[in-house]
Amino acid sequence: MKKSIVAFCLFFLVQVPVSAARDIDFVDIGELDRSIVLDIRYATPNNFTGQAVYPAARCLLRRDAALRLLRVQEKLAEKGYRLVVFDCYRPLSVQKRFWEILPDERYVADPSKGSRHNRGAAVDVSLADSAGRLLAMPTGYDDFSEKAHRDWKGASPEALKNSAILETAMKAEGFEPFPAEWWHFDAPGWEEYPVSDFPMKKTGGCED
């Protein structure tokens, strides 16, 4: 029953004209798609803080950004790839913790301005094969060095090729690549969404 409601909602949404008022609802990628690999690093100690800062490994996004990401996954699947998601919505309170650890705007957005992740309109992604195994990329996630920059050509040909496949697929659905991080993409219209700070819960709805 729940699945059919989701399917109906999705059907309805794709019929909405582009000019309609922006829908600011959050949706859960894990509920809409099982083929995207959720590797939510901030729900584990495997991130630059060394601590699990989310209580749940969920990818929450504004609905328009989520639907775009699903289309990216659909197209990548046709070529034998799967999207891997490292981070989506990030509560502002978590952004403040990041800023205390690394107050450098080249790598962490100043919480007084808010990160695009705080708006639920940015994703950190990578690429896996059809079995979900991570493919080579120029660096690991959250490598705060010039090796993660999109114009850095020192990576292996394999890593550069994979990064280019990911970037091309994301751009085709309107995502904007961030020059200093091969994994970060902003959803179109990110600036129209408010900064949010509801906690990342294990289950249930997004903002209630």
Ligand SMILES: [Zn+2]
């Ligand atoms: Zn990011």
